[in-house]
Amino acid sequence: MAKTEFVIEPGQQDIVIKRTFDAPRDVVFEALTDPTILAKWWGGPGEVKVDRYEARHGGQWRFVSRDDEGAEWAFRGVYHDVVPSERVTYTFEFEGMPGHIALETVTLEESDGKTTYVSNSVFQTVEDRDGMVQSGMQSGAEASLDKLASLVEGS
Amino acid sequence: MNSLASDQLSLTFAALADPTRRAILARLADGEATVNELAEPFDISLQAVSKHLKVLERAGLITRARNAQWRPCRLETAPLDSASDWITRYRQIWTDRFERLDREIDKLQRNRKERDHGQD
Secondary structure, eight states, X not given: OOOEEEEOOTTOSEEEEEEEESSOHHHHXXXXXXXXXXXXXXXXXXXXXXXXXXXXXXXXXXXXXEOTTOOEEEEEEEEEEEETTTEEEEEEEETTSTTOEEEEEEEEEEETXXXXXXXXXXXXXXXXXXXXXXXXXXXXXXXXXXHHHHHHHHO | OOHHHHHHHHHHHHHHSXXXXXXXXXXXXXXXXXXXXXXXXXXXXXXXXXXXXXXXXXXXXXXXXXXXXXXXXXXOOHHHHHHHHHHHHHHHHHHHHXXXXXXXXXXXXXXXXXXXXXXX
């Protein structure tokens, strides 16, 4: 079972997430950047609509996540850089809290056929980082678990 | 968005962002202590320790007895619980996402293999 490592230090503005995937990095990159595949794993509850997805330098992205009760949360940003199979850098903004923008960089490193994924999110303030989950990530763990269960049972 | 809750969370995280204050909390996890007892292991003045205690008190992480002569400090765990709830929730969201991503990666790899065999 792959372990996900989180570094969330009190009083800091960043969050680092590390995870190893049992696949070469071009496969991981495809799963991360193909909009059809992305919609299947990125969301929490309900469904995710990929409204806009231009994974290239200067391109824009926008996802709308909708829960079972029909409530919608939209997220958007701009790609600063996309280096195939290596690195993606983009901004992240929850439309419900405009102006609170994070800069995220995802890097992929391959070794022995496995890929280490490292995501680094830097927020503008410590408060932005700490408030992030209550606002943008409201999706909630319970709903995610429900979805996970139905995916597992369905496969 | 519950701004009250997130303000409390910011206070908690800010209070935890100092090694001396974390050491004070660790000491209080063993039981109540007076300011003098808390100051003992540190090479800082009583006044500095009092300042740290004020920050912890404002964040609701400790309370101080009102009537006892030595006003011992006591650890309050509720704000720590909500800080750890926050982290747990965030971890859960990403752990779930990665599990779904694992399955998508598996599918991709299977599709690629089938495609490669198809070309033989």
